């Protein structure tokens with residue numbers, strides 16, 4: 364079955380226009396960071412079929428080939444820009460206009476100087492293939508996102524597209540009348556090319572939209588797992604990550620600290636809530652500086668913090684707890700001309716290599732922290748059950 368190229372291009376344009384309108388409408392409700400790449404993509408979707416349609420028309424009106432080719436190359440550039448924008452890169456360099464201007468000027472000149480030269484289309488195909496291949500590379504390697512499956516869909520669609528365009532471009536450079544040239548002029552090859560040209564952007568668009576959902580999900584996960592005041596892990600995220608470390612194959616025991624600031628209410632009552640907030644931020648920063656890569660630091664709630672120390676025994680954890688206590692006591696905070704001295708009570712409990720009960724560990728560290736409070740505050744207490 365061979366498709367009528369004009370009718371196919373028209374159908375592709377109508378379908379793309381509908382998809383583009385949907386993407387534009389959906390972008391209105393997205394945060395700008397997601398909406399911008401989506402708007403650029405929505406533009407790219409319609410440019411190529413509009414170009415195809417003009418190229419079909421150009422068979423009767425040759426000058427239409429100039430805007431037709433320009434729109435096609437612009438579409439590939441826009442796909443690349445959309446992908447770069449979605450990866451948090453700046454897609455605003457004036458260099459992106461270069462291939463579009465080049466094609467516009469070159470095809471206008473060649474329309475008069477070299478009418479009917481197949482290499483014109485060959486050069487356009489090779490240029491588009493290069494841009495499509497770059498887009499595939501950006502999809503695969505430009506990512507900040509942890510998940511990657513949907514970027515793979517986009518990359519495969521663009522790689523296929525680049526392959527078809529490159530093959531077509533190269534074949535058009537073959538001498539007139541050669542077997543390769545006869546082959547490319549066959550209607551079924553044209554049908555395949557048109558089908559591919561319509562299908563690849565549709566598949567890539569699906570991958571692109573799903574990539575947007577991934578980014579949104581990661582953003583929400585980031586918000587949910589980060590305490591907005593201190594930037595530390597929220598209680599839920601802390602416990603989730605600690606559970607994951609306990610279940611990890613290389614687990615070799617762990618220690619947990621519960622830290623509660625001493626007489627914090629006096630800071631709030633005496634100097635205001637803002638000063639209290641500032642103190643919490645300073646404490647978080649001071650503790651973060653003392654911890655090792657791989658340790659978890661969370662805000663358990665209010666003026667209480669938790670530290671999970673993987674592969675750490677009681678002696679090492681106690682030294683670290685002392686370091687944290689000292690770091691908090693050295694924080695310099697001035698409020699209303701008065702130097703405030705922050706103190707913290709710390710409870711410590713440990714798990715052996717065969718123990719994985721996080722709830723029990725937390726409970727024991729909490730009990731040790733209360734023992735530190737009762738013992739006069741500003742000290743570290745180790746839960747006896749944890750010293751075994």
Ligand SMILES: Nc1nc2c(ncn2[C@@H]2O[C@H](COP(=O)(O)OP(=O)(O)OP(=O)(O)O)[C@@H](O)[C@H]2O)c(=O)[nH]1
Pocket residue numbers: 592623624625626627628629631635636637638639640643664665666736740
């Ligand atoms: N500024 C500020 N204060 C907070 C925040 N969360 C909890 N607090 C305050 O922390 C204080 C905790 O007070 P208490 O539970 O009595 O504890 P404390 O004064 O530290 O006394 P001890 O723990 O017994 O040493 C309360 O005043 C809370 O309002 C916060 O996000 N910002």
